[in-house]
Amino acid sequence: MRIEDFKDKVFSYAKKKGFDECELRFNREREFGVVVSKQNIDNYNDADSLRVTFxxxxxxxxxxxxxxxxxxxxxxFLVNSAYENFLVTDTLEEDSIHDGSGEYSDPRHFEDEFEKIPVKSKIDFAKIMEQKAMNFDKRIAMVMMSVYSHERYEISIFNTKGLSLSESAGLGVAYLYLVASDGKTPKRGLKVRFGSRPNDIDPDRIVTEAAQEAISQLGAESIPSGKYRAILRRNVFSELLFAFMPIFSAELVQKGLSPLKGKLNSKIASEKLTIIDDPFFEKAPIKRSFDNEGVPTKEKSFIDQGVLTTYFHSLKSAKRDGIEPTGNVFTYKCVPLNVVVPAGQKSYQDLIKQLDRGVIVTALDGLHSGVRTVSGEFSVSALGYYVENGAIVKPVEQITISGNILEVLKSIEDIGDDCDLVSGSSYVPSVLVEYIDVAGSGS
Amino acid sequence: MLESKIVERLINKGINNGADFVEIFAEDRCGTEMTMIDGRVEVASSGREFGVGLRIFKNGQQVYAYTNDLSEKQLSMILDRLIDALEIKGSEKRSINMMNKDVKNSHLVFFYPQEISKSEKAKIMKKAHEGAKNYSNLISQVVVRYWDYDQRIFIANSDGLIAQDRRVRTRLMVSAVATKDSEQESGFFGPGAAMGIELFNLLDPYDVGAEAARIADRMVRAEYAPAGKMPVVISNAFGGVIFHEACGHALEATSVAKGASVFAGKLGQKIASDCVSAVDDGTIPNAWGSNNIDDEGTPTQRNLLIENGVLKTYLVDRFHSKKMGIESNGCGRRQNYRFAPTSRMSNTFILPGKYLPEEIIAATDYGLYAKTMGGGSVHPATGEFNFAVAEGYLIEKGKITKPVRGATLIGKGADVIQRIDMVGNDLSRGQGMCGSISGSVPADVGQPTIRVTELIVGGRSR
Incomplete structure (x- = not known):
């Protein structure tokens, strides 16, 4: 059935069933990915799919x-099951369907250059990247995964208030997950690069960074428990921020599920810190002019020189607070699309000098379980380096870092100038924090 | 779900083009997700997923594709693309005889989710809400989530197998928040099973809510957990997440076949202390992680992984079975048709030992008692794992003295399973979702109360 006919049928059946208004969202996805290990195709995915949400x-x-x-x-199915869901929904909060008000920027169109590359070349990309990693240094013991992938989605929204929007987005991702060994203890290295064009993704850089990361961890030891000055390297700062993004959700704030309740327009972070949600950020591969509720997106800081300036609103939470929705409903509700932290003045090396004595945290594990968004508390597994007299003296493993995200944001002493696209949707620098709790062993 | 003639033509086409193995997986799944906040249903949604995955192997390589356009033309075109990707050519002409496999159902379902109205489901959620809300006046918010699904699968492959199965899952998850002065803490409890709403004849939803609230209420009154290396007594049921992370994932063929696991090449060797025996059992009737057949059509089984500390077997799927020279043991799993299957755990647990849990605590001079766990993760190649304690207590001079807040526990799998020195007699299991390269699948973890002589506790130093 044609999308147009399907839409008409759903809308007319929904009206007949008794709905006042309704909306359909079509998400058509194209995915490709190849995983190579030991020069063999270990996994491979070639997919087209459609999801329709009513x-x-x-x-x-x-x-x-x-x-x-x-x-x-x-x-x-769509109309009848939604109607049954309506019958049990007894929330007092009013929801709505967007009427198209607000200022929309031009719809985005993703030019998918990845799709034009022959499959064989993409497989070769992953094979060559693995080979280069194995040849990089004789301590590289194995490549667990050498991956080349890309995806594109086209999203269309139609509703009975006359809204009709459509755009596409996509990105390419390459990564390397490898193991270095000194014959005693294996150490891992993982690097990912993202881009909206094939040329954005440099396999040599991935190889160098992944291999150096693993090698630099050889011989790592734990360190004694205590409070340490710390650098959260850009990837770690980004991961920690993302794990706590739910605290900025207006819906969670309204329900008493975020520690940011009552903190709007107050200082929640160091005044050196500004964080922006930029749905059109040039360097980020995914750009969107409207969110999944059809509301126009817009660039905005949500922390401005340490002050919390907005929560992320859906139609429903905005109505409750009597304000305009912020265009932040995507796969999850009330989240930023692209997180951008403007660069500070200090180079990464200068930050290490300024740290003087402490730890550089370079990787985190367990963010899905060691983070409590209700309180802002976290305790997660970490790796990194120990620094003395402003220089790295040894690699560190088997430690945890813990604290409260709001304390961490307040204790940011300085911000690096080393901003980078560390995930598909964040462009952030490293930060120096006055203290963080470390648990470890040894003396 | 698919016409048998189309299935046969696709499989023969793959084989005649040189593939070693061809597999078709089709899925039709209906599910419900409801969220109740503060006693009111906030969001209710229903979903139907329908799609097909195609997979072929050749000389130790595998390729996969999926679509939800089920026309023969589309499936045949996808198959062509997979054949091209592997750069294979056919020489022989043969025709596979397809045989329907009888799948014996060990997981009886009394009420299929679609037969039960949403308002019945909402009533269960409401009871859970009340159980939490009434537990203590510190409970400031309660979020109750209810999930169920009814999944029909169809598997056909070039060994001539055609198998079909139907799987039902139901789960109730409660998050309670306790507020005291200006502090908030949460507690979670989320039991589930491979059955319908009859789950709540075995399990009172009121008690599920009360359990989540009990944890939140305790934790908001607790101090920070201590930091550093110390003995840890881990309670039964979901405590088994330690074995799941520290050892289970590293026994999956996914990493063992590449030699990328710390336990690769160690079959028959002593890898854990004498008191550790562990199984992965996908056959337990109606358990959250059970299935009649895995997602490759192989019957599930009870696999003895470790016996008295000696490694007995790995978890092996079809693709890795050839590489390892070990038969698939029924653990090829995937989240849905959007993933190629790989070796995964089902219901994994440490077998009971001889101690009463009280004896284990009494024998511990100082340490952490980890009563309730959150999730965890691991890097199988290095063995570095972590898992979160959601509810902890300090043990001093053989007694539980005071509650301490959540902290992550870390260690290296190969060391830690040798440091389990006491195993209790109170085996029980808990439910979770396990994530890996073939997606997120329901899995039980389990154990009796155990003691680990040292783990790093990620708390704060005083």
Whole structure:
């Protein structure tokens, strides 16, 4: 069935069923990925898929359903199951469907250059990257995964208030996960690069960084527990920020599930810190002009020189607070699209000098379980280096770092100038914090 | 789900083009997700997933593709692309005889999710909400989530196998928040099973809510956990996440076959202390991680992984089975048709030992008692693992003295399983979602109460 006909059928059946308004979102995805290990294709994915999401509104209450096939059965499934969901939804919060108000920038169109590359060349990319990593240094013992992948999605939203929006986004990702060994203890190295064009992704840089990271960890030891001055390297700062992004969700704030409740327009971080949500950020591969509720996106700082300036709002949370929605509903609700932290003055090397004595945290594990967004508390596994007299003296393993995210943000002493695209949606520098709790062993 | 003639033509096409193995996996899944906040249903959604995955092997390489366009034309075109990617050519002409495999159902379901109204499900959530809310006046917020799904799968492969199965899962998850002065802490409890709503005849939703609230209420009154290396007594049930992370993942063929696991090449060797025996059992009736057949059509089984400290077997899927020269033992799993399957755990647990849990605590001079766990993760190549304690207590002079807040525990798998020195007799299991390269799958972890002589506790120093 054509999308246009499907849409008409769903809208008319929904009206008949009793919904006041409704909306359909189509998400068509194309994915490709190849994983190489020991010069063999270990995993490979070539996929096209569609997901259709229905939102029906009645008495200002929203109900949802989704399907993956566009046919007569799906028309009934979407509307009937959403209607049953409506019957049990007893929230007092009013939801709505966007009428297209607000200022939209031009819809984005992703020129998918990755798709034009022959499959064989993409497989070769992963094979060559693995080979280069193995040849980089004789201490590189194995490549667990050498990966080349890309994805594109086209999103379209139509509703009974006349909204009709469509755009596409996509990115390419390459990464290397390898192991170095000195014959005693294996150490890992993992590097990922993202880009919106094949040329953005430099395999030599991935090889060098992954291999050097693993080699530099050889001989690592734990350090005694205590409070340490610390540098959170840009990738670590980014991961920690992302793990705590739910605390900026207006819906969670309103429900008493965020430590930022009541803190709007107050100082929550060092005045050196500004954090921006930039849905059009040039260096980030994914750009969007509207969110998954059809609300226009916009660039905004949410921490401005240490002050919390906004929460991320959905239609529902904005209505409750009597303000405009902020265009921040994506795969998850009330989240930023691209997080950008403007660079500070200090080079990474200068930050190490300024640290003088302490730890550089270079990798975290366990962020999915060691983070409590209700309180802001965290305790996670970490790796890094120990610094004395402003220079790295040894690699560190088997430690945890813990603290409260709001204390960490306040204790930022300085910000590096080493901003980089450390994930598909964050461009951040390293930061120096006055203290962090470390648990370890040894003396 | 798919016409048998189409299936046969696709499989024969793959084989006649030179593939060693061809597999078709189709899935039709209906699910419900509901969220109740502060006693009211905030969001209710229903979803139907429907798609097909195609996979072929040749000379130790595998390629996968999926789509939700089920036409023969689309499937055949995808197969062509996979054949091209492997750069294979056919020489022989043969035709596979497809045989329907009888799948014996060991997981009886009384009420299929679609037969039960959403309002029945909302009533269960409401009870859980009340259980949490009524637990203590410190409980400031309660979030109850309810999930269920009914998944039908179809698997056909070039060994001539055609198998179909139907899987039902139901889970209730409660997060309670306790507020005291200006501090907030949360507690979580989320039991589930491979059955329908009859789960709540075995398990009172009120108690599920109360358990989440109990943890939050204790933790908001607790001090920070201590920092550093110390003995840790880990409680039963979800405490088994330590074995899952420290050892289980590193026994999966996914990393063993490449030699990328700290336990590769150690079959028959002593890898754990004498008191450790552990199994992965995908056959337990109605358990959260059980299936009749795995996602490659192989019947699940009870695999004895470690016996008295000696490594007995790995978890092996079809693709890695050839590389390792070990038969697949029924653990090829995937989240859904969007993933190629690989070796995964199902219900994994340490077998009971001889001690009463009280004896283990009494024998500990100083350390942490980890009563409730959160999730964890591991790097199988280095063995570095972590898992979170959601509810902890200090042990001093053989007694539990005071509650301490959550902290992450870390260690290296190969060391830690040799440092388990006491195993209790109170085996029990808990439910979680396990994430890996083939997606997120339901898995039980389990153990009796155990003691590890040293682990690094990620608390704060005083």
């Amino acid at each position: 939102k029906g509104l009645k008495d200002s209450k929203a109900a949802f359903s989704s399907c993956e096939i566009v046919d007569e059965d799906s028309v009934e």
